[in-house]
Amino acid sequence: MLTGAAIAAPGLAAAAENSKNIAAGACSKPVYLTFDTGHMGIAQWVAQTLQKHKVPVTFFAANEATKEGGSSLADFWAPWWKARADEGHQLASHTYDHMYWQADIRDKATGQVTHFKVRPSAGPRAGQSFVVSADEYREEIARSARRLQQITGHKPLPLYRAPGGKTSAALIGAAQQGGYQHVGWAAAGFLGDELPSDKYPNERLLNQALKNIRSGDILLAHLGIWSRQDPWAPAVLEPLILGLLDKGFCFRTLAEHPAYQGWIAQHR
DSSP states (O other): OOOTTTSOOOOHHHHHHHHHHHHTTOOSOEEEEEEEOOSOTTHHHHHHHHHHHTOOOEEEEOOOBOTTSSBTTSGGGHHHHHHHHHTTOEEEESOTTOEEEEEEEEOTTTOOEEEEEEEESSSTTTTOOEEEEHHHHHHHHHHHHHHHHHHHSSOOOSEEOOGGGOOOHHHHHHHHHTTOEEOOOOTTTBOOTTSOTTTSOHHHHHHHHHHHOOTTOEEEEESOOSSOSSOSHHHHHHHHHHHHHHTTOEEOOGGGOTTTHHHHHHHO
């Protein structure tokens, strides 16, 4: 498999020139790179790459298990999150315990959805399926947002991403009632860093992203995936950034996404 050094970074001069244009605000092809938490093993490397190329992103944070033995919203990682917020990146909730939605639970008499079956992958009930009310689910979202604000001093966006992108209309509606709009990603923006690397090598993922990403797309990656044998970010992230810049794209946070600007103005 190809390493980061083996994947060529296209258009260095053009990308550098486009970076100047972006700084001047001259860009008509925005893309919105987002990162969900993971084992955080590549977090510092990701931060350095974003700093190097002046790429602003949006992070969706949950309190997940990390490689150093703690969790991603614990005090150990607080300086890292604060530094990202201070740099101008945007933060938002990924639910606190990385809580997957599994099913809607309806009232037998009315047929209305009143509860949700969930299964968190982090926290004291990791791996267990149980039922929460709409209020409890909203609190799960808000808990992560409160923690981010506590450790960074910056108010997170009133957005959230459900783990795995698993939702229902009722779940999204419940979150909206709590002031949180759900954010998914574009089909072409699924960067594939959680796919098995034997079937989806880094070179393939890079090439298909550069071929298929379009203006306005929301892109999804993670701060470390336990299951992928050949890590995605060290090999693909920088060539992807440079390749998109070379194609005339620019990077923006979700605070500037036209689909969410109105919601953010009303709820932040």
